[in-house]
Amino acid sequence: MSVSSPVVLITGASRGIGKAIALRLARDGARIGINFRSNASAAEATAEDVSRLGGEPLLLPGDVSVPVSVASTFETLLGHWGRVDVLINNAGIVRDTLVLRMSDDDWDAVIQTNLRSAFLCTRAALRTMLRQRSGRIVNVASISGIRGNAGQSNYAASKAALVGLTKSVAREVASRGITVNAVAPGLIETDITTNMPEKARDALVGQIPLGRMGTTDEVADVVSFLASDQASYITGQVIVVDGGLAM
Ligand code: NAP
Secondary structure, eight states, X not given: OOSSSOEEEETTOSSHHHHHHHHHHHTTTOEEEEEESSOHHHHHHHHHHHHHTTOEEEEEEOOTTSHHHHHHHHHHHHHHHSOOOEEEEOOOOOOOOOGGGXXXXXXXXXXXXXXXXXXXXXXXXXXHHHHHTOEEEEEEOOTHHHHOOTTOHHHHHHHHHHHHXXXXXXXXXXXXXXXXXXXXXXXXXXXXXXXXXHHHHHHHHTTOTTOSOBOXXXXXXXXXXXXXXXXXXXXXXXXXXXXXXXX
């Protein structure tokens, strides 16, 4: 972005896609708020890597599905750096099972972590971005939210709703120089997919035209583009990063 050393908040940046985004933006000298829920040692490793690559890290532990925790995350971030230029709503979980077997708790946990968190963080970030009259928000959705996926009704619903959130907020804040976009990854190599049953994973890989799973860096590159000045005329879009799986 035109701001030098932009201040970025990435939710769920201790591992996986969130970590890759942190490292990608660190190379551009960004100041990076590394949010995570509980895995402090992984978050500290991310922070060390961010520093090594030329970025400035700030650890921000907290469950972003909980309002009081989001409030304190932003209080710490703004107290430290006084601004927020980029918000990446990345934190997410799965609790996969067929809808008939799904518990209320499985439903609520996924909706709250994947969707409510994005609403809470977006609202908090916009209070500052609107005053700055600039900002970038990137939501990490999923192709499950576009094409549905058996065993993922809670997850797919959360990600489809994230697309609706993306487009609605994009319309609300475009006149203030703020863009809001989403990426929809397919099958990416992270803890989420490592924990999938091997048979289900192999069946999905077999359907990918590019013939392999994606890497976290391949998602991070697209997020980095959407957060950059080069994407200044793109808002309300969902960029699919899935090796052709959902086309
Ligand atoms: P991951 O490796 O399991 O990492 C999840 C991250 O989210 C961790 O940093 C975790 O923190 C954090 N987190 C979870 N719940 C949180 C909460 N309530 N508050 C704050 N942080 C929380 O997952 P991933 O595969 O990188 O997925 C990242 C995003 O990409 C998710 O939104 C996911 O739905 C999406 N996505 C992933 C794939 C894929 O194939 N991997 C495909 C499509 C979309 P701790 O380390 O403290 O637990």
